[in-house]
Amino acid sequence: MSNNTVTTLPVSISIEIAHSYHFVTKVFESGNQLLANLYKPWKRCLAIVDYAIYDLYGAQIQEYFKSNTISATIRRAYVPEDRKTIDTALEICRWITEFDLVRREPVLLVGGGLVTDVAGFACAIYRRSTPYIRIPTTLIGLIDASVSNRVAVNWHGLKNRLGAYHEPVHTIIDPKFLRTLPESEIRNGIAEILKITSCTHRETLELLERHGETLIETHFGQLGGGHVEDISGVADKVIRQAIQCVLDVEIPNSREKDLNRVMYFGHTWSPTLELAVTPPLLHGHAVAIDICYSATLARSLGRISSFTYTRLLGIFSRLGLALDHPMFTLDLMRKATALTIATRDGLLRATVPTKDLGTYEILPLVDDRALQEAWEMHKKEVVAYPRKGLGLEMTIDVRRVHDGTMTDLVEGEPTW
């Protein structure tokens, strides 16, 4: 064989990944056997629980495991956005090691998108893949972060730059947690529901248009009815449909082989903007600004009518979401455009709404002039809206600050 002969051995692997979403009410109520049955084979559970959730539900969680003769080791995690780091993920790996986790034993993650993203990432890298079960407790978690198979940490100021695709073995959806979620976080989560529904499901978008304020006020029906009859029924419909919409577009493309993703809607400029603001924007407000700018782009390119444009921005504004931020400068928009093009294989792939909403188009590239014209139009339009287009409680300083310690170890009583 001569030196320059190349021989190729092609390899192709397809792997079946199966996991489930369970809809339940009061997952930690003693009679509810769903979670207990998942941990009974192990007789123990390592639970990584958001610090606020531990304060509110910790006693109930401990009692739940105790009454089911499962020994719980609960790690209380404080993971604000500025601790969505590789160091936090490595700290979580240390907890897993200290627990002596058996190879196929699932870690339990209970919290919002921060805990499930970072601890999910720790599970992805620990022994190359460690199973986990997640229970989202925020609206963003219920309808987006915990529907996704993507787990990540921020790195060098770049949002979600280190990450993995790592499906949980089970996701348990329990909207009862929304009862204690602050109103600012409900609003924050609604942005992600508007994202998916304004492009793919007009009926659900119209439910939000009609009942959005009441859904926020009543924490998606968890605090009673407000003035709307059967607001819990509306909330249930919105949550289930939003999850279904995300699954419909994401599951066939779960390894992002196709970079033309509708889920990029609201995520073309927002990853750069979110962290550029000090203190950072809440994720949902950053996404809302991106969606509204994308709508202005669609309007300036003639993809949507003036009526549809005003209607869409009106929904965001009425629900207290941001349409704009002073840090969304022309320079930042250009920088974000360049970063996104690098991440999306040389194309912008900006999702924009079309027609009467509920449909979308992905624009492969938009030239700088068109982006600038849309940006100028956007700045002129948004000042006419309440709060000059700013959102209510739009930055992360609305969140309760923990005492600074990263975690506490709360040992469950061995009960067998």
Ligand SMILES: NC(=O)c1ccc[n+]([C@@H]2O[C@H](COP(=O)([O-])OP(=O)(O)OC[C@H]3O[C@@H](n4cnc5c(N)ncnc54)[C@H](O)[C@@H]3O)[C@@H](O)[C@H]2O)c1
């Ligand atoms: N993986 C994905 O595809 C995906 C999708 C969307 C968002 N995300 C990520 O999610 C993160 C944001 O997540 P988030 O908005 O859920 O924030 P979060 O996890 O920080 O939770 C928000 C706040 O609510 C508190 N909290 C959580 N549940 C509560 C409850 N039931 N009652 C009272 N307080 C509660 C938390 O302690 C925190 O202070 C961002 O980093 C974003 O990038 C990931």
